[in-house]
Amino acid sequence: MESASTTTAPPFGETPSGQLPPIVQRLERGEKTPICVIMVGMAGSGKTTLLTQLQRSLETPSVPPTPDDFVAADTAADAKMASYVVNLDPATLSVPYEVSIDIRDTVDYKQVMQQHKLGPNGAIMTSLNLFATKFDQVMTLLEKRATPPEPLPPQSQIGMDYILVDTPGQIEAFTWSASGAIMSEALASAFPTVLCFVVDTVRCASSPNTFMSNMLYACSMMYRTRLPLIVCFNKTDVVSHEFCLEWMRDHDAFQEALDDVSESAGFYGSLTRSLALVLDEFYSSFANAVGVSAVTGDGMDDFWKTVEKAGRQDFVLDYIEDLKNRIEEQQARTQAMARVSLSRLQRDVDAAD
Numbered sequence: 001m002e003s004a005s006t007t008t009a010p011p012f013g014e015t016p017s018g019q020l021p022p023i024v025q026r027l028e029r030g031e032k033t034p035i036c037v038i039m040v041g042m043a044g045s046g047k048t049t050l051l052t053q054l055q056r057s058l059e060t061p062s063v064p065p066t067p068d069d070f071v072a073a074d075t076a077a078d079a080k081m082a083s084y085v086v087n088l089d090p091a092t093l094s095v096p097y098e099v100s101i102d103i104r105d106t107v108d109y110k111q112v113m114q115q116h117k118l119g120p121n122g123a124i125m126t127s128l129n130l131f132a133t134k135f136d137q138v139m140t141l142l143e144k145r146a147t148p149p150e151p152l153p154p155q156s157q158i159g160m161d162y163i164l165v166d167t168p169g170q171i172e173a174f175t176w177s178a179s180g181a182i183m184s185e186a187l188a189s190a191f192p193t194v195l196c197f198v199v200d201t202v203r204c205a206s207s208p209n210t211f212m213s214n215m216l217y218a219c220s221m222m223y224r225t226r227l228p229l230i231v232c233f234n235k236t237d238v239v240s241h242e243f244c245l246e247w248m249r250d251h252d253a254f255q256e257a258l259d260d261v262s263e264s265a266g267f268y269g270s271l272t273r274s275l276a277l278v279l280d281e282f283y284s285s286f287a288n289a290v291g292v293s294a295v296t297g298d299g300m301d302d303f304w305k306t307v308e309k310a311g312r313q314d315f316v317l318d319y320i321e322d323l324k325n326r327i328e329e330q331q332a333r334t335q336a337m338a339r340v341s342l343s344r345l346q347r348d349v350d351a352a353d
């Protein structure tokens with residue numbers, strides 16, 4: 001039986017050839033590239049609802065399309081679109097947003113379940129693995145839509161400002177799978193890419209331990225992918241996210257919140273207290289937290305400002321610089337190995353003489 005977890009993920013961001021990915025040249029040429037936002041988060045945190053609201057908030061582009069836009073787009077309606085949505089959840093029955101690329105058009109989740117005799121989660125992982133094998137076609141399509149045709153100047157606005165990616169509710173299916181890493185890395189090699197970790201603020205309000213679980217997940221994903229991270233506190237129409245920001249700013253405030261809930265007694269509580277200390281460094285290393293309501297649309301402007309900062313600044317300063325360093329190290333390692341092999345060969349030749 002095919003197992004979804006047998007493939008080994010390549011180290012994130014490393015290119016086998018040691019070449020810089022296309023995004024580096026694009027940024028150096030000053031081209032306007034869409035920002036890719038990958039929505040991740042615990043099941044039910046509101047990823048899909050938020051993505052729908054985000055798409056709605058973009059329906060009226062801030063920069064109206066120019067006649068050039070219509071040259072690049074297939075239809076006039078497409079030219080007005082400021083977002084391009086990719087659905088990577090194979091198990092969803094329907095999506096409320098307008099989807100441009102849908103995994104369900106390529107992979108039949110139910111058939112995967114039957115054919116490989118898998119349960120729901122295994123079938124999601126396998127569907128993602130199957131889709132990852134075709135992701136180069138997705139990238140070709142995205143790059144075609146994002147690149148202005150010659151001889152238009154590279155700065156032309158062509159009606160695609162953001163690529164929004166919805167992921168399965170079974171968070172680990174995407175975030176800890178080889179296929180998730182391959183797809184995120186492919187996107188980051190072509191576009192400034194940010195992770196948007198959606199948090200159910202209402203659930204955090206009733207449980208500091210749930211807040212901690214979310215932060216741990218967000219932290220681990222940031223370190224695994226090295227991509228800029230936005231923590232998006234959703235459902236602020238029910239409860240304000242201010243308490244979450246305070247818990248991130250003020251370690252004592254979080255400890256006091258833990259004191260107030262009975263579930264924090266015993267081992268679970270002391271584990272959460274210890275982890276809070278560890279996360280202090282994570283909190284101080286990123287500043288991209290925003291509160292939104294996917295239902296009312298509150299916080300959309302803040303959200304897009306944060307995406308612009310994370311995509312245009314953090315991605316370049318952190319991700320690209322880090323990638324360049326890793327590629328340099330990789331090349332230095334390859335050269336060192338080549339020198340060792342050469343000197344061994346020389347020794348063997350000398351010995352043979």
Ligand SMILES: Nc1nc2c(ncn2[C@@H]2O[C@H](COP(=O)(O)OP(=O)(O)OP(=O)(O)O)[C@@H](O)[C@H]2O)c(=O)[nH]1
Nearest residue numbers: 042043044045046047048049169234235293294295
């Ligand atoms: N009050 C409120 N409810 C929300 C908000 N966003 C989402 N919800 C509700 O939360 C539930 C889950 O929302 P989804 O968008 O399906 O969440 P999801 O993270 O995509 O779910 P999975 O894909 O199954 O993980 C639904 O009942 C939504 O109506 C919000 O901002 N405010």
